[in-house]
Amino acid sequence: MAQLSMTRQRWEELSALLKDEQKLQARFPKVAEYLDMAAGLAGTGDDQADAEFDLRFVHYMTGDRSVSSNPYWDIVESSVDVRNGRRVVDGGRPEGSARLAYAQMLLQATYAYAIPSPETVEWVKSFCGETPIVELGAGRGYWAAQLNKAGLNIEAYDSEPPDKVANVSFPRVVGQVDIWHPVRSLDDFAVRGQTADYTLLLCWPPGWGSQMSSQALNKFEEAEGERLVYIGEPRGGKTGNDPFFEALNARWRLESEDPDYVSWWTDADRAQGWVRR
Structure with a gap:
């Protein structure tokens, strides 16, 4: 320590x-x-x-x-x-x-819902290798900033970039930075290109019935994406929806899980690396 x-x-x-x-x-x-x-x-x-x-x-x-x-x-x-x-x-x-x-x-x-310890940043770097990363639902871009600092090429997108529009999860506050890494809108992501030549990062995608996680994964699959970093809770928790976990179980294989991941004691989140079957 x-x-x-x-x-x-x-x-x-x-x-x-x-x-x-x-x-x-x-x-x-x-x-x-x-x-x-x-x-x-x-x-x-x-x-x-x-x-x-x-x-x-x-x-x-x-x-x-x-x-x-x-x-x-x-x-x-x-x-x-x-x-x-x-x-x-x-x-x-x-x-x-x-x-x-x-x-x-x-x-x-x-900052972010999940805690980016140095060990987890290195684990993400090991799993992704030289492949660029695209993070959807990036919030303030705090994880993107840590990964970029570690030498990874990462793009961050959010439906409500906190420096541009009101974001209830990451509100503007005096004395705090709005974003830590450039965060672009989903409109920008839509015109980025269709080929998924990147690892998709979903860090605490919303649960409780939100379709964000399953929609993001479905579009990634349609673009022939092959590698996914998921940081969140298991099925039935605070992150992801049932169709998201059903898709993972049906068409993806868990390749790696960070043994040193740090979570708040109130949460059951973990960091996992999935590959397409």
């Missing part, structure tokens, strides 16, 4: 910011919201660990990309534990905590 370190100048910046409540609220309202709510929520029972998490949260949520290129991971890394063979963010408690659950909600809206 990486130890949190910062320059004296950065420490003084944070100290001054935390002492000025009006400035904190004006520049970083979600950080101010978290600190206000966290004080009244039950933590993990380890006061030192909770304080370290809060410091990481404030440091990385108020810093720019010179502070961290993967702030999501840097915030949660110290809270990762192993449960039943899975790496989960639970703060050292199987049941997590109310404070951590509140942070989860804010972090997922700020």
Whole structure:
């Protein structure tokens, strides 16, 4: 686990910011919201660990990309534990905590629903090789940014690019960037070309009856696509719909699953690599 370190100048910046409540609220309202709510929520029972998490949260949520290129991971890394063979963010408690659950909600809206640990980024790189990646439902393009930084060629698309239109899952917030990687619209994807000369990435495609996942997979198959990275929960969970999983079972084969994937303790998501039969 990486130890949190910062320059004296950065420490003084944070100290001054935390002492000025009006400035904190004006520049970083979600950080101010978290600190206000966290004080009244039950933590993990380890006061030192909770304080370290809060410091990481404030440091990385108020810093720019010179502070961290993967702030999501840097915030949660110290809270990762192993449960039943899975790496989960639970703060050292199987049941997590109310404070951590509140942070989860804010972090997922700020960055992405799934956590791109360095190990998972390397796993995606290994599975995709030299093949370009197209991510549909990219949200803020946070995963695309991490994969691009690792040297992968990736294009990101979303029905509601957060820097262009209102996106209920990834709203515009003062003090936060709208996108981490260029995110184009589905209209742009439609004119991209029909040949699926890429690996399709679906990271937390919506569930609960949404047809997004099955439609994306069907079009990928029609374009003769052969490799898929799916990051989400199993059938019946929060991601994907029944036709999506039926198509996977009927026409695809699971080739690889990331053993080091990190999930929130509340979720059952995983990272899988599928190939066309």
